[in-house]
Amino acid sequence: MRFSIETRLLYRFQEPCEVLLLVEPASTDTQTVIHERLTAPAGCRLARFEDPLSGERRAVFDAAGDVEIGYAAEVELAAVDHDFSGRPAGRVRDLPASVLEHLRPSRYCPSDRLERLVRREFGHLEGGEKAGAIMDFVGRNLTYEAGVSTCASGALDTLADGAGVCRDYAHLAIALCRAADIPARAVSAYAWRLDPPDMHAVVEVYLDGRWWLADPTRLAPVEGLVRVATGRDAADIAFMHIFGKAELLEQSFRVDRRERLAAVA
Amino acid sequence: MRFSIETRLLYRFQEPCEVLLLVEPASTDTQTVIHERLTAPAGCRLARFEDPLSGERRAVFDAAGDVEIGYAAEVELAAVDHDFSGRPAGRVRDLPASVLEHLRPSRYCPSDRLERLVRREFGHLEGGEKAGAIMDFVGRNLTYEAGVSTCASGALDTLADGAGVCRDYAHLAIALCRAADIPARAVSAYAWRLDPPDMHAVVEVYLDGRWWLADPTRLAPVEGLVRVATGRDAADIAFMHIFGKAELLEQSFRVDRRERLAAVA
Amino acid sequence: MRFSIETRLLYRFQEPCEVLLLVEPASTDTQTVIHERLTAPAGCRLARFEDPLSGERRAVFDAAGDVEIGYAAEVELAAVDHDFSGRPAGRVRDLPASVLEHLRPSRYCPSDRLERLVRREFGHLEGGEKAGAIMDFVGRNLTYEAGVSTCASGALDTLADGAGVCRDYAHLAIALCRAADIPARAVSAYAWRLDPPDMHAVVEVYLDGRWWLADPTRLAPVEGLVRVATGRDAADIAFMHIFGKAELLEQSFRVDRRERLAAVA
């Protein structure tokens, strides 16, 4: 499937500072950026980087005053199997170091605190069934509602609150998976059919030797997720990290499906 | 029913300090202390106080070096109805100030954080049925296990841990009741048939104009609870509050049922 | 000194519910309500209560739709000594039960967690000097700023944040005093010369057999504080506790000094 993406960010910076920007889709085996355009005022000295291993990309710019960033792209997603039911969890000895780190607790996913809950609720399940039951548990126990969580809320807060937004759903799902010894990480993505459109936070679990996407909010089809950044939790994948103070003036995200035109003779 | 109680506390105090002691059963309409003996070394200058309203009693002593405190009593409990099913919750306007305070969050019972959980789980219930469902929820979601919680653990920790001891059960039950607008408080009690014998922490809920005892651990019959102290949570009802440093050397609690001898002609 | 007070509260209640209102100044030895007027729509069935011991007052009303509450009063404050320097802390054995409870940790004042900090920073001080040093410490380590704390923030959060509003200042000061074995409690008050005018949260410490007012924010003179409610922390003294959902439409508080006219022959 092919998607067109449009992002517009307008912020007011009270003092000159650097900004880290994670809005460009990653270049991976199953995700190809056909064409794209990242625009920023000239004074921003925008620098772009691509991680050779993950294909993830970041930009850094110097911000001062009102700054408008625009990004537009067309991205082709290959068909991927998203059904991890029946997939076994790996043995620890078979996990690469880059996966091992996603077994550990992180700022918003204190999995060390959830081991008992996981044993009680999911102790009888294994692998893909366990991960699936965790996604269901999160969906069943949370209500999607803005204004309950803050940027300091972690998975334990969300569990008590019983409500949150996509990042809270992701954090609770990740923390529970890790507590169950299933590597799990956070992914930011453009999400087709997410309403209202926004940068989405979803989850990946590692089973049977590879990562599998899942969206515990069930608000957008997994097939339409265009991956941007990957990390331990929201702290790693925020689309903008401002090393100073700023005020949001306007921002918009848009994802549309592009029907490929049939080649006409 | 009549119970005999025996308490022995042996502590080593590294530095001279005052100690607040809550081990004497309260004198109430339904609980009569037949006879008792509180012993402490002479140098302790033990002072005893009784609260005229609640009938609760406290002692304060000066501690230094090794101190052994002994307490023995015989207490008669009147038969009390402990079945609060069907009892309505009161209106706020009908609650005395001394009850109102037990609607508020406290150190270990942050009820303000559990309002959503309560609405989702118990929103369809009222009064005694709601309180009863909360006790069942606590019993069902927790495993009785020492060493999981610490003296800093509150109800949110216990909810995540899924395990704890009597004080943790009490804290979670109290926090949930308050979040459901049912006044709830903590009670320390000698507990007949509690095994191993120890000072027990249980719960009281306010319904239909009076307080009702409940033990979410289900480890001892409510009929055999000899009330000592009442408060917002464990911070208020600890049997010993040491204003200094001390080391526990030995301590024991014992409760036995006394069969009243039939008068023989 | 005599003060005139005016309060206006306009709220929208999404569903019928009860509301507890703490806006009327207490009647105490040193604070006399000369005349007053509390107004509410007739359907509210406003009920007023006065605690015979503390002289504190509360009102409860039934709320539905848009409700406007008005309160106006004239209050005379006797001259009171507010300088607690040199005053000794009491012995535990001399503290009444109603004071003892203010040595314990509460929802927003987890004093059990601050004992080391208190020993390190204030261990060399006693009584009034210790309480004074704690007030200075709070003032020096916090910046008055709205939007940093939330209604879930406690003294440990405030200590880390280094910023907060009056209730956060009060919570940190209270928690530190209790950790230093000085009874401390929260007081809500109309505060003359507080700018902008608002219901203020301040502190009382118990030294030398009585309570002493202190304002760690230093934003208003202690002499101009008209006491409303007293409790363990903000949970007890909020001027409105809504047992349901509501939206603030408008609210205002006003305190003016009334010059007493000289009697002319």
Added chain:
Amino acid sequence: MRFSIETRLLYRFQEPCEVLLLVEPASTDTQTVIHERLTAPAGCRLARFEDPLSGERRAVFDAAGDVEIGYAAEVELAAVDHDFSGRPAGRVRDLPASVLEHLRPSRYCPSDRLERLVRREFGHLEGGEKAGAIMDFVGRNLTYEAGVSTCASGALDTLADGAGVCRDYAHLAIALCRAADIPARAVSAYAWRLDPPDMHAVVEVYLDGRWWLADPTRLAPVEGLVRVATGRDAADIAFMHIFGKAELLEQSFRVDRRERLAAVA
């Protein structure tokens, strides 16, 4: 300097499980493992891995019943400049992705909560001076004491407690550095002259294009630290991660300086 290392770990595993072991010194430009021996019972199927980029090593084994692991090595450390005073902090645009992640909050280092404290205390400093002042602050505000923190304690707990062990010192130092926009990470190390001998947790800060070691506890000379693992906080660098339940029976660590014999003619 050359050091000989000896480690012995004896654990009882209640159920068969995998164990991740981080006890082998890394092979880096400045640290050479001259010879070594890692021993485990045959049934453990011990597998060893080395990360090609960092030179860090890990082992995984299958554990059941009583298992004794032994490790002995001789390691040569090159002389390294450890004085980062005067070194400038890098610009964000110049930081590699592997460094950027160490600007973010982690499980035990919630740097997002400490930005105000950092601005107030260290706002006037830059680069190496700021990092140095943070190390001093941590040393000055904490007392080294076991039994205060638990494995769930993070930097905010440590700040309130004013006490902890090496991992707590490291966490607070790391959290403060990150809050000051200085990348910081946790390092586990064999520490010459640490008394009693134990696996040590220290800190690295990134300044002027490279990482610099620092030990906020000041308990062992930085020159004698033999690096094992590196990560965001203690969650990443624990010397043993047990994917099951086990009981420690015995364990010992030993580091000695080896005098190189002068070549005699």
